[in-house]
Amino acid sequence: MWRSRAVLAAFASLSLTVGGAQAAGAVGAGEVAPAAPAAAAGSRAVGLPPVVSHVPTSEKVVFITIDDGWAHDPGVAQTLVEQRVPASLFLLPGAFSYDAQYFTGLVEQGRSVNVENHTVNHPDLTALDAAGKDAEVCGAGEQLAAAFGREPKLLRPPYGAVNDDVRLAAKACGVKALITWTHDFTTWGETPATPQLNAGDIVLLHFTPTLGADLKRALDAAKAAGLKPAALMPHLKSAGLVK
Template sequence: MRRSRVVAAVLASLAIGFGTVGSAQAGVGLPPVVAQVPTQEKVVFITIDDGWYHDPAVAQTLIDKRVPASLFLLPGATSYDTGYFTRLTGEGRATVENHTVNHPDLTTLDAVGKDAEVCGAGERLQETFGRTPKLLRPPYGAVNDEVRLAAKACGIKALVTWTHDFTTWGDAPPPTPQLEAGDVVLLHFTPTLGADLERALGAAKAAGLRPAALMPHLRAAGLV
């Protein structure tokens, strides 16, 4: 029943929003899509996606260096080694956020599919970690107003994409960018995460920036 009410709310919002709001105002009242956080503080934001590869050395680095990190996790990637992530949330400064259940392009799904992916992931992560995620990373960064409507119906306050992807996807890491205040750094739980994280932390230090918790700065910027 709860599911059907969520879907009905999304469809009602679509009907109202697209029936009465002009194109210049489309998206008003929906959760924002954030690729960079407006801030005067010298901070960057470390975000790590998926969760399939559980390197103990990475966890130790995050804990020892007290790196605030937003972990956008797939429930299935946490289920076979939940302790890896509960240690990070318990001993470190990590928070668990929503990355859907199956990592689809949400823009290709109907309202029922969006609900199953976003609300479904939120429910499962809440059961595991005792907290309902308030941030969503849409897989592939694919987002439109229908995705934002579905996210809002699932209790999401902001959709977070990224400024720079530090993930090594091929034989060599990508070029290291010059980081700026408010940048959102994307990493993934892959076998190269340890080296990718060190590159990101080094780039932040070179730019005179420090990693910071994401949600408080979203609030300070008036985005959530």
């Protein structure tokens, strides 16, 4: 496993000189990803996991994703469990390790609540060399698997910063798709305006002290649009984005 990763990682740095197409719409609102190398003519990211900011679907669904994991509000856990809200939690090892029970409880009692990969130290992965990417993504995957008994399949690249080298490194760590977002509902100082949600939108939230209110705004917006929170992976599969 380690050896094949190292080979892929070496290939990743080689491919820098070739360049590659960056997935359109990969970056969420308010985030600016570093520019990708210029795409070579006809270059296609064949076989790399997709970067998904919105899931094409005709079903009336939205996807709730919650990042980092620093604040552990019992009220939020209660809402997710009692309202049976499917959610993808992109957690940092440092943020769950001091109170992993909060999240293991959510996974056990919630409906389709999964813990996914958000790296170890929250770096801009595009700024790291191949070994650095490997340590951040595979390292987090291993820690999450040890803590939650399931290998994460999805990666949220910190800051939404992605390029083909990040996708290649993610693939080598068993990642099936890189998930960015359609709308960020997080209160960063000021409560953002609530957007109109559409089918297939990916909602970004964070485990901050305002998560309870932010989650309520997101669930209310989904309800107002006639949409239900749904589990991400089955819809990635039916959209043909993940096998």
